[in-house]
Amino acid sequence: MPVYLDHAATTPILPEALAAFTAALGTVGNPSSIHSAGQRAKMLLEDGRAAVAASLDADPVEVVFTSGGTESINLAVKGMFWARQQDRRRPRIVVPGGEHHATVDTVAWLEQHEGAVVDVVPLDAQGRVDLTALEARLADASDVALVTFLWANNEVGTIAPVSRIVELAHAAGVPVHSDAVAAYGQVPVSFAASGLDALSVSAHKIGGPVGIGALVLGRRATVEPLIHGGGQQRQVRSGTQDAPAAAAFGVAASMPHADVRALRDRLVAGVRAAVPTAVLMGDPVDRTPRQAHFTFPG
Incomplete structure (x- = not known):
């Protein structure tokens, strides 16, 4: 009998999340509609959002649902980069080595198409960010758009010194995003305590369905949206929201995770x-x- 061990890539959907998902699929209504059917769908959606927010120590209004971790990272990195160009040019993106391709390819695209300058901070042999090098890169941050980094390395599992990275960046007046996809459900992730401006997670890493993730975006953080349309979710991510997936995500986020x-x-x-x-x-x-x-x- 085969044994599935690659939970770093994706987890099996939890039975409770699957039950919530299949039950919610029968709910008819657009969550943006004001009639009763729409409001029933909205209740499912917002209950899921509240559960995800609670699991991340965030406010529900800060949770922006996306199609997954990759979109969340693209929205954060591209959106924060563009937003930081509006008053004056800030081309530099400070990013550690060893990031997930969702970040690596995003900053490479910005470098090729938007004139970004990618400033890579070295890691030590254990995959830890060189804080001395990071501090030196931020000594003159007048041209830095943002700092982005992995909360936990998706390959070797090393956990970043999150608070110190945020402290260094904010002291230089630079917003910070963290890809917490590999950390979520494994170690405590508190958006409020971290001081981050933005944080990306994905449902299928914690027993939820594939196809939904979240960008946790602080109330005072600013991003340029990737998708335009109806202005849903604080006008950050337009489009009819997936209430059944949000409901399942919320259930998965609420479940205790075994200490293995x-x-x-x-x-x-x-x-x-x-x-x-x-x-x-x-x-x-x-x-x-x-x-x-x-x-x-x-």
Whole structure:
């Protein structure tokens, strides 16, 4: 019987989330409509939004539903970059090495098409951001549009020093976005405590359905939208919202997540016993509980 272990890529949908999703699919109505059918759909949508917000220690109004983590990252990075060009030119995007391709390809597109200057901050051998280098890059931040970084590395699981990164950037007057897709559901993620301006997550990493994610956008944060239309979701992301997916996302966000560190450590010990030359990658302490990334010399 096959055993599925690649939860870093996607998780199986939780039975409770699947039940909420299938039940909600029978609800007819556009959440933007003011008639009773529309308001029933809106209730499903907003209950889901409130649950996702609670799981991230954010206000419901700060949760902007998207099609997933990739769109959330694109909306944050492109939207914040464009918004920061409105009063004067700020071409530089400060980003650590080793980011997910959703960020890497987004900043590369901005470099090619919008004249962005990508300033890559090095990582150490454990995948941690070099804070001294970051501080040096922000010493003169007059041309910096934003800082963006992974809350937890999706490959090796190293957790970033979130508060310190935000502190350095905000001291220089620069807004900050974090891709928390790999951290969500594994470690506590508090948008309020982090001080971030924007944060991206995805439902299918925590037992929700594929096809829905969220950009948590602070009340005072400004982005230029990628999608224009009806002005839904604070005019940040127009389009008829997916109430059934939001309902399922909310249920998944509300479910407790098992502490599997003991299983991870048992796996690590077993691999090291079988292959003594195996090298465990990532921070040995500050890492996500569900990832064990090895390299095998030779």
